Amino acid sequence: MRQDSFEKYIEENRERFDEIENFDQDLLWEEISEKNQTSAKNKIWPLLFLGFLLISLIIFSLTQKPKPDVDFGPIALLDEEAQRETTKLYKQVQHKEAEAFNRKVAGPEIDELFDELKSMEAIEELLKENFKDVGTNEKLASTLIQYYESKSRLLELILFEIAKKEKNEKIEKKIF
Amino acid sequence: MINQKQNIETTELIKQCLKNKPWAQRKLYDQYAQAMFNSLVRMSGNKEIAKDVLQESFIKVFKNLGQFKSNSTLGAWIKKICINTMITELGKPKFQSLEEVDLLDESEVKIDFTKEVEAIHHAIKELPKGSRMVLNLFLLEGMSHEEIAQILQISVSTSKSQYHRAKKILREKLQTERNEAG
Incomplete structure (x- = not known):
């Protein structure tokens, strides 16, 4: 677009147009600075709240007792020592169970014992259902411990029978 | 070389502002406040409105400085914030009828513009709101009519016609003042 003399004059003197009006720059800065600081403080509050929340969560998690490895409820009703004992018993049972399945050999006595084990697991499921329906109480906790002991x-009997069978097989191999 | 040095200084200043250093924020304000204020006075025609808008604009500048991208200059970015804040403050302009304006009249009124900067500045302040905003944005802020149309939510032809109208009023006003003085 072709510039006329007016437009040309303004373009050539553009910077001078920014120097005409004056105002109290210090006073306005004080107001800006004050509002700016308020705005920065307002930004800090959500951060402080999040920090507080995080610290609370950490403290809460540190003060909680570690959960026993047993995966259902009534054990929490026992005192600390009983909880430790039951957890230990539970781990022993798991360990023995894994060993029994790993070393499983065919034989009528052993098959019978594994059937019995299967029935016991059905009882375990039944106990768990009872916990869900009735809720947890000390009597059920005691039943659970008795169950793991059984x-x-x-x-142990299964492992004993497996060991006996393995021994017999070795002897038979030697003889025949 | 000078530009490169200025860029480094500006980048450092922005960094310090983002760290909420008051001295850096003050330095940035000192660097741009005067020019922005003059621009806002011309747009609003009122020093008090200009001061309020300048204050609000600088608060926005410090709040959003992290979003500044170096594909424009810092001054242009701050100016954009000031202009947008002023447009929000003044609302959508209402334009006066153009009946009496001869849009084809580009004849020169021969004025000796020497030492006329102040007179032009004050005459711009007296223009009707709508044409004043268009003239400022086009002539002094270097925006195109397309950009003005978008920012003021008007048509490109309205922007053009209002610009011609403003220029005609200004010429007449300056001529009258000169005749009275002369």
Whole structure:
């Protein structure tokens, strides 16, 4: 677009147009600075709140007792020592169970014992259902411990029978 | 070389402002406040409105400085914030009828513009709101009619016609003042 003399004059003197009006720059700065600081403080509050929330969560998680490895409720009703004992018993049962399945050999006595183990697991499921329906109480907790003790004994018997069978097989190999 | 040095200084100044250093924020304000204020006075025609808008604009500048991208100059970015804040403050302009304006009249009124900067500045302040905004944005802020149309939510032809109208009024006003003085 072709510039006329007016437009040309303004373009040539553009910078001078920014120097005409004066105002109290210090006073306006004070107001800006004040509002700016308020705005910065307002930004800090959500951060402080988040920080507080995070610290609360950490403290809460540190003050909580570690959860026992047993995956259902009534054990929490026992005192600390009983909880430790039950957890230990539970781990022993798991360990023995894994060993029994790993070393499983065919044989009528052993098959019978594994059937019994299967029935016990059905009882375990039934117990869990009861916990869900009735809620947890000390009597059920005690029943659970008795159950693991029985399962542990049965697994020991299975492992004993497996060991006996393995020994017999070795002897038979030597003889024949 | 000078530009490069200025860029480094500006980048450093922005960094310090983002760290909420009051001295850096003050330095940035000192660097641009005067020019922005004059621009806002011309747009609003009122010093008090200009001061309020300048204050609001600088608060926005410090709040959003992290979003500044170096594909424009810092001054242009701040100016854009000031202009947008002023447009929000003044609202959508209402334009006066153009009946009496001869849009084809580009004849020169021969004025000796020497030492006329102040007179032009004050005459711009007296223009009707709508044409004053268009003239400022086009002539002094270097925006195109397309950009003005978008920012003021008007048509390109309205922007052009209002610009011609403003220029005609200004010429007449300056001529009258000169005749009275002369």
